[in-house]
Amino acid sequence: MDLHTVTEVISPARPGQWRPGDAWLGGGTALLGEPRPHVTRLLDLAAAGWPPITVRDDGVEIAATCTIAELADRLGRHPIVLQCCHAFLASFKIWNVATVGGNLCAALPAGPMISLSAALDGTCVLVGPDGGERRVPAAGFVTGEGTTVLRDGEFLRAIHLPSGPLGARTAYRRGSLHRHGRSAVLLIGRADPDGGMSLTVTAATRRPHVFRFLSPPSAAEVEAALETIPISGYVDDVHGRPVWRQHLTRHHARRIRAELAV
Amino acid sequence: MQVTMTVNGTEHTREIEGRMLLVHFLRDVLGLTGTHWGCDTSNCGVCVVWLDGEPVKSCTVLAAMAGGHEVRTVEGLAEGAELDPIQEGFRQCHGLQCGFCTPGMLMTCRALLDRNPDPTEGEIREAISGQICRCTGYSSIVRSVQWTAAHEAAAAATKEEAVAP
Numbered sequence: 001m002d003l004h005t006v007t008e009v010i011s012p013a014r015p016g017q018w019r020p021g022d023a024w025l026g027g028g029t030a031l032l033g034e035p036r037p038h039v040t041r042l043l044d045l046a047a048a049g050w051p052p053i054t055v056r057d058d059g060v061e062i063a064a065t066c067t068i069a070e071l072a073d074r075l076g077r078h079p080i081v082l083q084c085c086h087a088f089l090a091s092f093k094i095w096n097v098a099t100v101g102g103n104l105c106a107a108l109p110a111g112p113m114i115s116l117s118a119a120l121d122g123t124c125v126l127v128g129p130d131g132g133e134r135r136v137p138a139a140g141f142v143t144g145e146g147t148t149v150l151r152d153g154e155f156l157r158a159i160h161l162p163s164g165p166l167g168a169r170t171a172y173r174r175g176s177l178h179r180h181g182r183s184a185v186l187l188i189g190r191a192d193p194d195g196g197m198s199l200t201v202t203a204a205t206r207r208p209h210v211f212r213f214l215s216p217p218s219a220a221e222v223e224a225a226l227e228t229i230p231i232s233g234y235v236d237d238v239h240g241r242p243v244w245r246q247h248l249t250r251h252h253a254r255r256i257r258a259e260l261a262v
Numbered sequence: 263m264q265v266t267m268t269v270n271g272t273e274h275t276r277e278i279e280g281r282m283l284l285v286h287f288l289r290d291v292l293g294l295t296g297t298h299w300g301c302d303t304s305n306c307g308v309c310v311v312w313l314d315g316e317p318v319k320s321c322t323v324l325a326a327m328a329g330g331h332e333v334r335t336v337e338g339l340a341e342g343a344e345l346d347p348i349q350e351g352f353r354q355c356h357g358l359q360c361g362f363c364t365p366g367m368l369m370t371c372r373a374l375l376d377r378n379p380d381p382t383e384g385e386i387r388e389a390i391s392g393q394i395c396r397c398t399g400y401s402s403i404v405r406s407v408q409w410t411a412a413h414e415a416a417a418a419a420t421k422e423e424a425v426a427p
Contacts, residue, residue, distance in 0.1 A: 002286070002302070003281050004281070007280065007281070008263070008280045009263065009280035009281070009324060009326040011326055011329070025327075027322075028322050028323060028324060029304055029322045032304075032321070032322040032323075032324070033303050033322060034303070042324070044326070044327065046327060047327070069316070090392065091307070091388075091389075091390075091391045091392030091393070092317070092389070093307065093310055093318055093370065094304060094319065096313070096316040096317060096318050097313075097319070097322065097323060
């Protein structure tokens with residue numbers, strides 16, 4: 001998609017360069033995929049040269065500019081990582097360019113990197129115009145369809161995934177109107193070594209919902225947790241009606257609970 | 263802005279608009295019209311080129327982002343008059359009809375065979391996912407890749423025999 005209103009590309013971009021009309025550029029697959037008439041400049045983060053994956057004592061840090069191909073290559077040994085990469089339903093030509101951060105910042109309900117980082121207790125590292133950092137839980141990074149907590153001039157620098165959740169046993173369920181369709185519901189369950197369990201609902205809802213249980217929950221406890229999502233919190237578009245998404249969410253949540261209880 | 267990139271082994275420096283997509287840079291600035299321009303939204307795959315050896319869809323990559331990198335297009339497949347085996351495979355097995363999807367298909371299939379010299383039919387079909395062909399029903403494309411894989415395996419075996427003591 002030719003962006004006719006774009007007059008300049010700043011590459012590589014630095015904190016503090018942002019001004020109204022600017023857009024941060026990751027891989028570009030989402031940004032260049034549809035008209036963006038309000039965008040006048042692109043601030044290229046991909047050229048910053050950040051290492052895609054940095055292993056730390058307490059987990060891994062995934063650069064916002066890490067491509068899906070790099071993520072799958074470096075962390076694909078964790079089943080949930082690879083499952084979320086495949087949830088893109090994109091060919092490897094897209095994997096080579098699309099970035100983890102771009103998927104988060106696009107904030108589409110079906111963004112599988114949102115599902116992954118929320119389900120694994122990820123933390124988003126944000127950099128402001130003055131270069132200062134703030135950290136927010138990945139589960140709270142996306143606030144609605146296409147909206148995030150990012151402030152003007154702020155960009156997503158990295159996502160930190162703690163080693164415990166990354167190594168935990170997970171259960172994954174995805175549903176869509178068509179086998180190769182956009183995710184209408186994507187649920188991830190996680191069983192922690194301390195006996196706790198979490199259930200993350202994405203794609204079906206306008207923003208991620210993460211439910212934590214101190215011990216393996218009963219079916220009724222899972223049902224009660226899901227009841228806290230109002231019907232207005234479910235996405236309503238051509239990929240599925242809210243009632244259907246709610247039904248699938250409950251159905252897959254039951255399956256996940258049973259799988260992790262074994 | 264000025265951008266410099268290596269395309270098919272030759273370095274090019276041009277003054278361009280920052281918003282220019284790589285597909286337009288290749289076609290309109292360098293005149294390399296082998297790379298086709300289709301959906302413009304990364305769905306059809308006719309614009310696939312290699313960026314530092316990795317297939318990408320050049321309609322969702324800015325030319326500026328390719329600055330300092332190596333690009334290979336379908337024009338860079340053949341060596342002089344000698345077709346790349348994947349081109350020969352498409353010729354032998356009628357892997358094209360109208361030819362519009364062919365440049366992208368060739369670049370993807372060449373990359374596939376470089377990484378996996380003996381792909382299964384499923385692997386071939388997965389590799390060309392995200393690339394649309396309205397003529398062949400994909401079957402002849404799959405056969406073309408299989409022909410190329412067999413041809414290259416036979417050529418490699420012959421070469422090994424020739425160098426064996």
